[in-house]
Amino acid sequence: MKDKKGWRELPIGTIITEPGSAREFKTGDWRSQRPVWDANKCSSCLICFIYCPDNSIKIGDDSKMTGVDLDYCKGCGICANECPKKAIQMEIEKR
Ligand code: SF4
Numbered sequence: 282m283k284d285k286k287g288w289r290e291l292p293i294g295t296i297i298t299e300p301g302s303a304r305e306f307k308t309g310d311w312r313s314q315r316p317v318w319d320a321n322k323c324s325s326c327l328i329c330f331i332y333c334p335d336n337s338i339k340i341g342d343d344s345k346m347t348g349v350d351l352d353y354c355k356g357c358g359i360c361a362n363e364c365p366k367k368a369i370q371m372e373i374e375k376r
């Protein structure tokens with residue numbers, strides 16, 4: 282109990298102490314469903330990229346979709362809903 286910090290020593294909440302720190306928090310752990318991408322159906326229209334609220338759609342140097350960054354994807358399913366080619370299916374996350 283003695284080695285616990287008192288309230289005066291705790292960092293103040295909601296303050297970002299350094300830029301780009303969100304990259305360190307792999308929030309994909311929260312996901313209950315995962316998007317499964319079918320490269321054969323995908324036309325790389327990038328509509329999913331525009332809609333993804335988490336910037337989790339990966340794009341290669343040739344401006345084509347290369348997959349989903351599951352370290353950050355929250356499994357919201359928006360990409361699957363918006364894809365005109367039905368190239369993304371949501372599946373229950375297995376852990
Ligand atoms: S919306 Fe569908 S077809 Fe378009 S890039 Fe994304 S997965 Fe591919």
Ligand code: SF4
Nearest residue numbers: 333354355357358360
């Ligand atoms: S499921 Fe949601 S967070 Fe994950 S890639 Fe699709 S739109 Fe982005």
